[in-house]
Amino acid sequence: MSFTNNHVGFHVFIYQAEEGPSMNPREEIPVTVLGGSLGAGKTTLLNHLLTSAGDRDIAVLVNDMGSVNVDAELVAEESDLAVGGGVTELSNGCICCELQDDLETAVVRLARERTFDHLVVEASGVSEPGPVARLFVTSRAAARYDVAGLVTVVDARLFADTFVGGDPERTVAEESDGTTRPLSALLVEQVESADLVVLNKRDLVTDAEIAEVGEVVEVLRPGVDVVETTYGEVDVGRLLSDLHDPDAPVGWRAVLGETANGHNTEDHAHTHNDTSHAETTYGVTSFVYRRRAPLDPDGAADVLGSLPESVVRAKGSLWVGGAEDVHYTYSQAGPSAYITAGGPWIATLPEFEQDTYRRNHPELDWHEEYGDKRTELVFIGHDIDETALVETLDEHLLEPGAPVTDGQYPTEAGAEVALAEPEVDR
Ligand SMILES: Nc1nc2c(ncn2[C@@H]2O[C@H](COP(=O)(O)OP(=O)(O)OP(=O)(O)O)[C@@H](O)[C@H]2O)c(=O)[nH]1
DSSP: OOOOOOOOEEEEEEEOOTTOOOSOTTSOEEEEEEEEOTTSSHHHHHHHHHHTOTTOOEEEEEEESTTHHHHHHHHHHHHHHHHTSOEEESSTTOOHHHHTTOHHHHHHHHHHHOOOSEEEEEOOTTSOHHHHHHHHHHSGGGGTEEEEEEEEEEEHHHHHHHHSSOOOSOOEEEOTTSOEEEHHHHHHHHHHTOSEEEEEOGGGSOHHHHHHHHHHHHHHSTTOEEEEOSTTOOOHHHHHSOOOOTTOOOHHHHHHTBOTTSOBOSOOGGGTTSOEEOOOBTTEEEEEEEESSOBOHHHHHHHHTSOOTTEEEEEEEEOBTTOTTEEEEEEEETTEEEEEEEEEOGGGSOHHHHHHHHHHOTTSOOBTTTBTOOEEEEEEEESOOHHHHHHHHHHTBOOTTOOOOSOOOOOSTTOEEEEEOOOOOO
16 A cells, blocks of 8 residues: 655554454553664664564554655555554545644544554654654543653664764764754764663674674663664564653763753762763763853853863853843753753842742752852763863853853843754765
């Protein structure tokens, strides 16, 4: 079976086992959200899933935009051939006409109209699975569904080339509507939100490369389940099992000593005004740079916009000279680095607001003089020359309140400055 149409929206395929659905219709339906960069092997994995579904009735929802159309055909076609007509399209082949991109309406309606054991949603190429999964927790869909897992399919070859000293063929992730994001940032964020990481294209990397990729994945998302596959041949039971842990640690937060909700898990008194080290995990190292002083904006841009290649991931809070009220955040993943203006530091709020905030956030690392204002950056990578990096950053520290004449960053909340961006695909 194949079909073509020019609608934008979602396609749903339901693989119906011969015995019919086995679940109680009133139970919440488990949802697995499948993410991964363009070409990582999501469609290949979906085809494997549908051909190995056994007695499960699985609904697969794929984002139908431009090139993804072809994927929809592939899923239908291949599964059709392999399982003998078990895959059917919902609502005359396309539910997009009235629903457009309204995934929420689509899944609520799907649960009402059809009975199936498990929903698999393919998140589109440049998105992270997290926001799609949140839909099943916070919207009307929450009543009918339960998130079973966020699965990220990683192109192991591309990941190795991007983070393990290679030379990536692609550096920018592009959606069919023309939206682009640095591929490195996307790869990191997709791993950081995963419950299960499928390291696909195992055949294209050496044993040493896959070991290094595994190390980086582990430090980005400590304790995450990892499975290595070729052509997406993952154990279906494992893929669809209940894997989701909303409190699972994110690497950079763990290095800071924070939980998934941003709360500190330890007393940092001993690390004030100094760098602190996390355990070395599998040879990938991480450390925190903490100072109770602002950085000069030009210097920060220079250093943080051209970190050594040994740094895979850096993230944290910036106190910037000349914009002393604004809590900036910094985020780097491989060759991309951004500074974003956040809200005000708590220390700049009226006193009663500070008190209320601090009562509600007793874990907030508060300095007698500077409150929460701090420069606090986590660096994760391979054999980073920590001493050199710390010295360079220290050279750009300013006295709190020192005047800054140039190099200002925008101060309105949400404003972003790109310090480093990868070149568009060669
Ligand atoms: N060598 C190798 N190729 C693979 C593997 N898995 C998938 N491929 C190939 O990689 C290409 C992309 O695979 P897809 O499954 O279409 O990837 P995708 O993530 O669905 O891609 P988009 O839908 O474009 O985001 C195809 O040519 C697959 O045949 C693998 O394990 N090894």
